[in-house]
Amino acid sequence: MLINVFVPKFHTEEVLEEIRQCLDKGWTGVGFKTVEFEEKWKEYVGIKNAHFLNSNTAGLHLAVRVLKKKFGWKNGDEIITTPLTFVSTNHAILYENLKPVFADVDQYLCLDPKSVESKITKKTKAVMFVGIGGNTGKYLEIVKLCKKHGLKLILDAAHMAGTxxxxxxxxxxxxxxxxxxxxxxxxxxxxxGMICFADDGLDKKAWKLSWMGISKDTYKRFNNNKGGYKWKYDVEDVGFKYHGNAVAAAIALVQLKYLEEDNSRRREIAALYDKLLEGVKGVEIVRTAPDCVSSRHLYQICVNNRDEIMQYFYDNDIYPGVHYTDNTEYKMYSYAKGSCPNAHKKSEQLITLPIHLRLKDSECKKVVEVLLEGLKKFSK
Ligand SMILES: Cc1ncc(COP(=O)(O)O)c(C=O)c1O
Known part of the structure; x- marks a missing residue:
């Protein structure tokens, strides 16, 4: 049996029942279940605004766009960001003709506040913080830093559902x-994905931009406005087709019910890895910040000879991941190559061990067994 880094677990029967409601009603687009899920999500995370979108990437773009427009940022203004992320984070900055300025990461693989502060210039408008693997790192210091310097804070919480x-x-x-x-x-x-603005006005702007810049969505037109003019709307902006749909929201409504339980199991797996790897020479475990209960999207370690060890895993039908390649190694971001030495070093050592809800304890033990063999074989 092969062991993969991620295998999602769906509550199939319950999900099908929610989707059936969409099909029976004849409503699979924006509205209905998307509204219900937004309400549930707001309650769960304790943020007063939420809009369901077709991805986090779309949300990051909207976040940058809405802030840029509201605060009059100019093309070429800067957002401080991390090189250790999926490229969506940094592409979202480029979509709006702003410049990603890379700061280095700390032991948690999140932005290091000291490095961030050293990168602030007159052109800096915001910080983009990624809670990698569900870890918060020194996020609260970044919150303070942004307040001190009058910078906006965008949280790429792609990994943080439940953190x-x-x-x-x-x-x-x-x-x-x-x-x-x-x-x-x-x-x-x-x-x-979901975008959650703190400010009500910006939230309204994001909603409008997610549906082509149209002033009313189809669901509102369908449900309210009993009188005439259901068909009538204005187009107030050049928006995007970024909203989510009822079928995806139907799945999300069920999965949200199990998120706390699912994340507890992920933390159990992480604790088991911690125990099995305690004191193992040649393995550095990426620890969770002390004030954080992590969603444990990832369990990451650093090793030397990473590539050989990855190959050894593959030879044994185990498929860990790497999160991530230092983004400044990519052609698009090579202008910043060498600017974040810690992120670069870590990105050559990182392995994400398998962590998902179908993983058995015996499989975690097998993963560690193979890792120890690999370390022995390839240790320099
Ligand atoms: C850190 C990070 N940011 C952004 C994204 C983009 O998310 P989505 O696939 O929902 O657009 C991902 C997805 O892998 C991610 O890992």
Whole structure:
């Protein structure tokens, strides 16, 4: 049996029942279940605004776009960001002709506040923080830093569904938090995401931009407005087709019910890895920040000879992941190559061990066994 890094678990019968409601009603687009899920999500994360989108990538783009427009940022203005992320984070900055300025990461693989502060210039407008693997790192220091320097804070919370900081769900401290419900995330759907603005006005702008810049959505037109003019709307902006749909929201509604339970199991797996790897020479475990209860989207370690060890895993039918390649190694971001030495070093050592809800304890033990063999074989 092969062991994969991620395998999503769906509550199939319950999900099918929710989807059936969409089909029976004849409503699979925006509205109906999307509205219901937004309400449930707001309650769960304790943020007063939420809009369901077709991805986190769309949400990050909207976040940057809405802030740029509201605060009059100019092309070429800067957002400080991390090189250790999926490229969506940084592409979202480029979509709006702003410049990603890379700061280095700390021991948690999140932005290091000291490095961030050293990168602030007159052109800096915002910080984009990624809670990698569900970890908060020194996020609260970044929140303070942004306040001190008058910078906006965008939280790429793609991995953070269920992450708590000092006992409270993460997200409300940022100007905008964007979650991912992509196929292998902690709350998996087919593909979707959520944008949560702190400010009501910006939230309204994001909603409008997610549906082509149109002033009323189809569901509102369908449900309200009993009189005439159901068909009538204005187009107030050049928006995008970024909203989510009722079928994805139907999946999300069920998965949300199990998120706490699912994340507890993920933390159990992480604790088992911690125990099995305790004191193992040649393995550095990426620890969770002390004030964080992580969603445990990832369990990451650093090793030397990473590529050989990965190959050894593959030879044994185990398929771990790597999160991520230092983005400044990519052609698009090579202008910043060498600017973040710690992120670069870590990105050559990182392995994400398999962590998902179908993984048995015996399989975790097998993963560690193979890792130890690999370390022995390839240790320099
Ligand atoms: C850190 C990070 N940001 C953004 C994204 C993009 O999310 P989505 O696939 O929902 O657009 C991902 C997805 O893998 C991610 O890992």
């Amino acid at each position: 708590k900081i000092n006992g409270k769900h993460v997200g409300s401290e940022a100007d905008v938090a964007v979650f991912s419900f992509q196929a292998i995330k902690n709350l998996p759907t087919s593909d979707s």
